[in-house]
Amino acid sequence: MADQLSRVFAALADPTRRDMVARLTVADATVNQLAEPYAVSIQAVSKHLKVLEDAGLVTRSRRAQTRPVHLEAEVFDLMTAWIERYRRQAEERYRRLDAVLAELTDPPPADLPTGRPQKAQPQKGKSS
Structure with a gap:
């Protein structure tokens, strides 16, 4: 689990890959469709x-002459469980x-000492 989780977080560390994943949440897409908004080569998108595939985030299938990329949403369950725990x-x-801050800011009840030393009051009527 930890190794796959590490691969998933490493894969999502790149903003282009995060954007591709976000686009795949809407629908499957081909490599060419995924490459459209970027000023990079098809080879770069394939990399x-x-x-993403090595991390288990996407799979590719074959439909006629195309190979659509599919998001594997179950991997997000793994991430969600890890994040939820923390x-x-x-x-x-x-x-x-x-709770500690509330105790520090609430005034103590009148019958409890404040914890501050009190000045000794001179006694009246006694001479030294």
């Missing part, structure tokens, strides 16, 4: 697709921090 941990830490 990007190879990285999101829950972070939220728990923030809840604990919120």
Whole structure:
């Protein structure tokens, strides 16, 4: 799992590949269709697709003379589970921090000492 997750995050580190993945969420596309918006060669797009394929994010099939690229959405479940685990941990830490901050900002009840030393009051009527 960790190795595949590393490959997925590494593949998505490139903005062109992230854009290709975003476009594939709408519909399958051929290499030529994926290459259209970029000022790069078909070979460069094919290299990007190879990285996405190695990470398990896309697959290619054969339809007549074309080889459409298909997004494998199940891989996002793996990423989501990993991210969710750390999101829950972070939220728990923030809840604990919120509780500590609330204790620091709320005034103590009147019957509890404030924790600050009080000045000794001179006693009246006694001489030294």
